[in-house]
Amino acid sequence: MGSAASGDVDAKVLAAGRSACYKARDAFFQCVESSKGAATESGTVGLLYPSDCKHSRAQFEKMCRSTWVRHFDRQHCAKKRAQRMLEPETRSGPINIPQAT
Amino acid sequence: MDVKYGPSVGKAAIGGPFKLVNHEGKTVTEKDFLGNWTLMYFGFTSCPDICPDELQKMVQAIDAVDKKSGLKIAPLFVSVDPERDSVEQMKEYVQEFHPRLVGLTGAPEDIKQVAKSFRVYYMKTGDEGDDYLVDHSIIMYLMDPKMEFVKFFGKNYTVDELSQGIMDEVKNHGKTKRS
Numbered sequence: 104m105g106s107a108a109s110g111d112v113d114a115k116v117l118a119a120g121r122s123a124c125y126k127a128r129d130a131f132f133q134c135v136e137s138s139k140g141a142a143t144e145s146g147t148v149g150l151l152y153p154s155d156c157k158h159s160r161a162q163f164e165k166m167c168r169s170t171w172v173r174h175f176d177r178q179h180c181a182k183k184r185a186q187r188m189l190e191p192e193t194r195s196g197p198i199n200i201p202q203a204t
Numbered sequence: 205m206d207v208k209y210g211p212s213v214g215k216a217a218i219g220g221p222f223k224l225v226n227h228e229g230k231t232v233t234e235k236d237f238l239g240n241w242t243l244m245y246f247g248f249t250s251c252p253d254i255c256p257d258e259l260q261k262m263v264q265a266i267d268a269v270d271k272k273s274g275l276k277i278a279p280l281f282v283s284v285d286p287e288r289d290s291v292e293q294m295k296e297y298v299q300e301f302h303p304r305l306v307g308l309t310g311a312p313e314d315i316k317q318v319a320k321s322f323r324v325y326y327m328k329t330g331d332e333g334d335d336y337l338v339d340h341s342i343i344m345y346l347m348d349p350k351m352e353f354v355k356f357f358g359k360n361y362t363v364d365e366l367s368q369g370i371m372d373e374v375k376n377h378g379k380t381k382r383s
Contacts, residue, residue, distance in 0.1 A: 170330055
């Protein structure tokens with residue numbers, strides 16, 4: 104990481120770098136979404152993902168700074184959690200028990 | 205909908221003098237921005253998604269205002285990560301967004317002071333060895349040609365709402381003075 108003192112510019116945060124990161128990120132999460140319940144899962148600290156997606160994960164981690172990877176992982180998990188809460192099949196809350204008449 | 209402006213009950217104490225360094229390496233103060241309406245956003249270049257989106261929105265809005273009313277608003281981007289956002293870093297970053305976008309960085313104490321005067325919250329988070337992100341409030345501040353605070357816009361404003369909001373404030377600005 105370039106420090107302010109050394110005068111290096113971190114290209115990963117500039118437009119082209121961001122774009123490359125977002126592309127790799129989207130490819131990875133696309134893979135995760137489309138791999139339905141893979142039998143084996145690998146993972147680093149934080150996010151479990153199907154081992155089918157190991158390659159896109161590596162690409163994601165290569166194109167993006169580690170703090171960004173963590174940020175996007177967390178964002179993804181928060182989004183999934185929100186989705187689960189909204190979807191009728193998976194949300195918790197009051198259940199309808201048929202009443203005897 | 206016509207909003208009637210009554211007598212002013214005073215302004216929020218937001219803003220004030222500052223001494224920072226622009227992306228050309230020149231020391232600037234708030235006085236260098238007098239004479240134009242200014243839109244200020246606080247963020248940092250190592251921001252994964254929010255800052256690029258907000259800056260994109262900001263420059264699109266000022267272009268829309270220019271197109272609709274001929275008024276050129278001065279967009280400013282102030283870093284809340286002065287330790288890493290060097291002049292060079294800021295220059296490369298802002299130039300990609302808009303030729304008029306001015307990046308401001310400086311000594312951590314000077315950034316702390318300007319952030320305080322704008323009530324900007326910022327805090328380093330998520331240390332990964334050397335790397336970190338900066339959690340910060342996501343607000344754009346509209347300042348009048350006297351560099352006095354007029355209105356703030358949160359993240360929820362769209363480009364159209366932002367440009368319209370700015371034009372409304374500019375239009376009504378003269379009406380609330382001297383009451």
